[in-house]
Amino acid sequence: MVSGDRGQAYTLEGVLAAILVVTATVYGLQTIDTRAWEDETESETAQLTARANDVLTLAGESGALRDSVMCYREGSSIRGSQEGSLTEFERILNTTFDRQANQYNLYFSYWDGSESREILVSQTETESSPPTTAASASTTVTIADNTSLRLPSNGCEEIPLTVKDTEGSFYMPDAAEDSPLFNIVEVRLVVW
Numbered sequence: 001m002v003s004g005d006r007g008q009a010y011t012l013e014g015v016l017a018a019i020l021v022v023t024a025t026v027y028g029l030q031t032i033d034t035r036a037w038e039d040e041t042e043s044e045t046a047q048l049t050a051r052a053n054d055v056l057t058l059a060g061e062s063g064a065l066r067d068s069v070m071c072y073r074e075g076s077s078i079r080g081s082q083e084g085s086l087t088e089f090e091r092i093l094n095t096t097f098d099r100q101a102n103q104y105n106l107y108f109s110y111w112d113g114s115e116s117r118e119i120l121v122s123q124t125e126t127e128s129s130p131p132t133t134a135a136s137a138s139t140t141v142t143i144a145d146n147t148s149l150r151l152p153s154n155g156c157e158e159i160p161l162t163v164k165d166t167e168g169s170f171y172m173p174d175a176a177e178d179s180p181l182f183n184i185v186e187v188r189l190v191v192w
Helices: 002-031 035-062 064-071 088-096
Strands: 104-111 116-122 135-144 148-150 158-162 181-191
Touching: 035 064, 035 088, 035 135, 035 181, 064 088, 064 135, 064 148, 064 181
Parallel strands: none
Antiparallel strands: 104 116, 104 181, 135 181, 148 158
16 A cells, blocks of 8 residues: 555656646746847838838839839839849839848739729749738829830830820720820839
8 A cells, every 4th residue: 555655646746747847837938028029020020111112202203113114014024133224113122122132022003994903013033922021112103194105125215105105005004084194003012
């Protein structure tokens, strides 16, 4: 009987030790402050959001964004990391994001007669979707009927044709046929 009492004591001691270890682990995990990591991620996202807004504002004010919208052709892409003759907007993307090893997707949304249509005009090499911590910025570009077309080659050079002259061959339709407004494009930049 003495050995049976000893076995019960060892079992009770093991159970109490396990409870003590679990309690210490739970208490220890509760005392760890994870805000430093969360704050760092939020700070990085806020910085990327500010940079993305700055890029769109600078490109919009200089006319580079309108030129890129007018230069884009279905199936092509706008990339800051490409070699060769870059448009002004692509140079801005290159300097601000590509050289800093940031990834980004660029979207154009416009009215397609009956609904809004969004096209992906630039995507990073990785075909994965942006993480939840990605920053996003957007602005609009107004296209009038008399806005000149641009050639995708030679740095997006202006040609003597307007969007109204294209008769449906431009990638976006005339959303307001009875007005001098051709369409409004929302440019959205997602960076991570």
